Amino acid sequence: xxxxxxxPADTTAAALGADAVARTVVVEASRHGMPIELVRNGSRGxxxxxxxxxVEDEQGRRGFGPVSPEDVGELMAAGFPNAGExxxxxxDVDDLPWLAQQTRVTFARVGIGDPLSLADxxxxxxxxxxxxxxxxxxQGIVDEIKTSGLRGRGGAAFPTGIKWQTVLDAPADQxxxxxxxxxxxxGTFADRLLMEADPFQLxxxxxxxxxxxxxxxxxxxxxxxxxxxxxVMDAALALARQEQVLGDDVLGSGxxxxxxxxxxxxxxxxxxxxxxLDSLEGKRGLVRxxxxxxxxxxxxxxxxxxxxxxxxxxxxxxxxSGADAYEAHGTGRSRGTLTAQLGGNIRRGGLVEVPxxxxxxxxxxxxxxxxxxxxxxxAIQVGGPLGTYLPAALLETPLxxxxxxxxxxxxGHGGIVVFDDSVDMSGMARFAMEFCAIESCGKCTxxxxxxxxxxxxxxxxxxxxxxxxxxxxxxxxxxxMVDGSLCAMGGLTPAPVRSALKHFPxxxxxxxxxxxxxx
Amino acid sequence: xxxxLELTVQEALAAHGRRAEALLEILHSVQAALGCIPPxxxxxxxxxxxRSRAEIQGVIDxxxxxxxxxxxxxxxxxxxxxxCQAMGVQALETHIQATLGIGYHETTADGRFSLExxxxxxxxACAPSLxxxxxxxxxxxPEHFDALLEAxxxxxxxxxxxxxxxxxxxxxxxxxxxxxSP
Numbered sequence: 001x002x003x004x005x006x007x008p009a010d011t012t013a014a015a016l017g018a019d020a021v022a023r024t025v026v027v028e029a030s031r032h033g034m035p036i037e038l039v040r041n042g043s044r045g046x047x048x049x050x051x052x053x054x055v056e057d058e059q060g061r062r063g064f065g066p067v068s069p070e071d072v073g074e075l076m077a078a079g080f081p082n083a084g085e086x087x088x089x090x091x092d093v094d095d096l097p098w099l100a101q102q103t104r105v106t107f108a109r110v111g112i113g114d115p116l117s118l119a120d121x122x123x124x125x126x127x128x129x130x131x132x133x134x135x136x137x138x139q140g141i142v143d144e145i146k147t148s149g150l151r152g153r154g155g156a157a158f159p160t161g162i163k164w165q166t167v168l169d170a171p172a173d174q175x176x177x178x179x180x181x182x183x184x185x186x187g188t189f190a191d192r193l194l195m196e197a198d199p200f201q202l203x204x205x206x207x208x209x210x211x212x213x214x215x216x217x218x219x220x221x222x223x224x225x226x227x228x229x230x231x232v233m234d235a236a237l238a239l240a241r242q243e244q245v246l247g248d249d250v251l252g253s254g255x256x257x258x259x260x261x262x263x264x265x266x267x268x269x270x271x272x273x274x275x276x277l278d279s280l281e282g283k284r285g286l287v288r289x290x291x292x293x294x295x296x297x298x299x300x301x302x303x304x305x306x307x308x309x310x311x312x313x314x315x316x317x318x319x320x321s322g323a324d325a326y327e328a329h330g331t332g333r334s335r336g337t338l339t340a341q342l343g344g345n346i347r348r349g350g351l352v353e354v355p356x357x358x359x360x361x362x363x364x365x366x367x368x369x370x371x372x373x374x375x376x377x378x379a380i381q382v383g384g385p386l387g388t389y390l391p392a393a394l395l396e397t398p399l400x401x402x403x404x405x406x407x408x409x410x411x412g413h414g415g416i417v418v419f420d421d422s423v424d425m426s427g428m429a430r431f432a433m434e435f436c437a438i439e440s441c442g443k444c445t446x447x448x449x450x451x452x453x454x455x456x457x458x459x460x461x462x463x464x465x466x467x468x469x470x471x472x473x474x475x476x477x478x479x480x481m482v483d484g485s486l487c488a489m490g491g492l493t494p495a496p497v498r499s500a501l502k503h504f505p506x507x508x509x510x511x512x513x514x515x516x517x518x519x
Numbered sequence: 520x521x522x523x524l525e526l527t528v529q530e531a532l533a534a535h536g537r538r539a540e541a542l543l544e545i546l547h548s549v550q551a552a553l554g555c556i557p558p559x560x561x562x563x564x565x566x567x568x569x570r571s572r573a574e575i576q577g578v579i580d581x582x583x584x585x586x587x588x589x590x591x592x593x594x595x596x597x598x599x600x601x602x603c604q605a606m607g608v609q610a611l612e613t614h615i616q617a618t619l620g621i622g623y624h625e626t627t628a629d630g631r632f633s634l635e636x637x638x639x640x641x642x643x644a645c646a647p648s649l650x651x652x653x654x655x656x657x658x659x660x661p662e663h664f665d666a667l668l669e670a671x672x673x674x675x676x677x678x679x680x681x682x683x684x685x686x687x688x689x690x691x692x693x694x695x696x697x698x699x700s701p
Binding site for chain 1: 538539540541542543544546547568570574577578581582583584585596600601602603604605606637638639640641642643644645646648650653654655656657658
């Protein structure tokens with residue numbers, strides 16, 4: 001049997017040298033006269049092991065990582081040994097506790113095979129959800145999503161089934177399904193991983209949404225910072241059209257659903273759904289007033305489903321395996337699985353999919369194995385740049401929407417960024433305001449001007465200039481931004497600022513010299 | 520020169536169907552071909568899409584990706600978002616700025632590099648990250664950056680079209696695709 005060698009083509013794997021490893025595999029195999037088939041799979045999301053090389057032969061599949069080009073020849077000469085026989089040998093990757101202890105549902109297929117093989121996708125259970133959806137009425141599909149308890153994975157956690165129902169009930173000559181793939185939150189990469197490693201699942205989920213609400217056209221709004229995801233999605237869309245997963249005769253049903261991919265142009269605010277819709281119409285990405293909701297008047301004024309990549313992908317799993325199977329995971333009103341992303345100063349970073357309800361500590365200390373620097377954890381930001389900073393003392397907080405809200409936080413898109421004890425928290429608070437000033441769409445004053453004033457006030461506090469007065473002023477400014485901003489950008493920027501103040505007040509009490517300010 | 524610009528604009532419009540909703544893609548195509556979206560391109564785009572010139576210029580100014588003036592032959596984006604800060608990107612950006620002798624939004628005097636901040640490349644588990652054209656690099660140290668810079672010089676793409684974007688008003692900017700990154 002020809003030896004199959006897998007080397008991920010994913011962005012992070014490539015950023016760590018996977019392309020060079022793949023080239024060396026070909027060269028060394030030829031030098032050793034070894035017949036191989038090289039597969040550029042997606043990553044499994046165990047980024048701390050990338051580049052993760054896997055081989056498959058009669059003995060099964062076993063992994064090695066992190067592998068550098070220099071290691072390839074040696075591993076090949078040693079006949080790709082089993083775990084324990086070589087420092088890089090991991091054995092069967094599926095048995096690694098880091099992966100085995102996860103509950104991979106949406107990410108069950110990532111990293112196994114070639115992301116662009118529709119045959120592999122079908123063999124691993126893909127397309128079954130769409131096939132089942134074609135046997136149901138639109139209301140039947142929406143009911144299935146409602147029963148699953150799926151809540152929007154983009155950050156706002158709005159029940160997906162309710163959103164779909166609104167679009168289904170809105171009469172119109174044209175409706176749209178828009179996938180928000182403008183994954184701008186720092187610390188998040190789950191959408192990117194899914195698109196690069198399992199693109200057909202997103203396509204299938206969008207087609208299901210189209211059938212559910214009566215939309216014939218879908219758009220994917222992808223951020224321009226993800227060139228590899230774009231290449232994979234472009235190729236996957238072409239294959240899906242060719243194989244009639246998309247088109248005017250979806251799987252031979254006579255139903256129509258097409259998808260167009262559009263690239264953003266680097267603007268964080270376009271991850272806000274109404275701003276994204278304006279951008280998809282070829283305009284500046286300005287936030288719209290709500291109401292009307294996009295479900296009633298969305299793209300080009302027509303009823304529009306706007307969902308995150310992971311919400312749409314989950315729809316294909318829910319239709320394939322049944323709403324009850326999905327709903328069985330999780331806790332309270334947080335059903336299904338959480339796709340947490342461990343990043344920042346973390347030893348074992350990557351994508352961790354677990355049922356809702358595990359604690360922050362179980363992820364950061366358990367899966368993450370603490371900080372990369374080896375120093376103590378001081379702060380954890382959960383939920384992106386608009387998320388709350390939590391101290392290590394709150395590691396026991398369970399990861400579900402309600403428990404997190406109780407400590408003043410939000411799970412958002414599941415980004416978890418760890419900082420060690422060298423972090424300067426007044427500097428991070430300043431950065432939150434600075435980021436808002438850079439990325440505000442400018443439509444409403446509390447966000448556009450408030451963020452600039454916020455940077456100035458924090459600078460004065462950091463310089464020791466009348467700190468009591470300026471702390472009070474900062475508090476009032478935060479109130480104004482929370483109460484008066486049009487969207488979450490201005491409305492939530494105070495969250496990281498206030499949580500930094502609340503949990504790390506000592507960082508606002510010692511003056512920082514001009515060299516200490518972050519710019 | 521001017522007809523070359525017009526040709527590029529017409530190609531971009533044709534590729535994306537002369538639809539106002541595809542404006543971002545049209546602008547991406549023009550910039551990929553010319554290195555920027557020159558102010559002279561705006562009237563043709565506006566006329567073809569039945570939008571005002573102010574609307575087109577507004578879009579160009581709103582999004583960080585677009586530039587109205589030529590940048591360097593290679594664009595280096597340094598991620599300044601939280602995950603990269605947690606891994607010390609501040610020290611890295613200080614090193615990069617000192618090495619290149621420029622700040623953010625600036626281009627080196629020889630026209631080789633433009634430096635831009637970016638807020639997340641989706642590589643947060645292996646920070647700090649930077650992107651040179653379409654290649655992302657992980658766990659970048661100052662030494663790693665120096666090696667990357669040398670690789671850019673070594674592969675020669677850097678030398679083929681001296682100061683192409685710099686002299687766009689003198690006919691240097693053809694409709695060629697941007698250089699492939701190493």
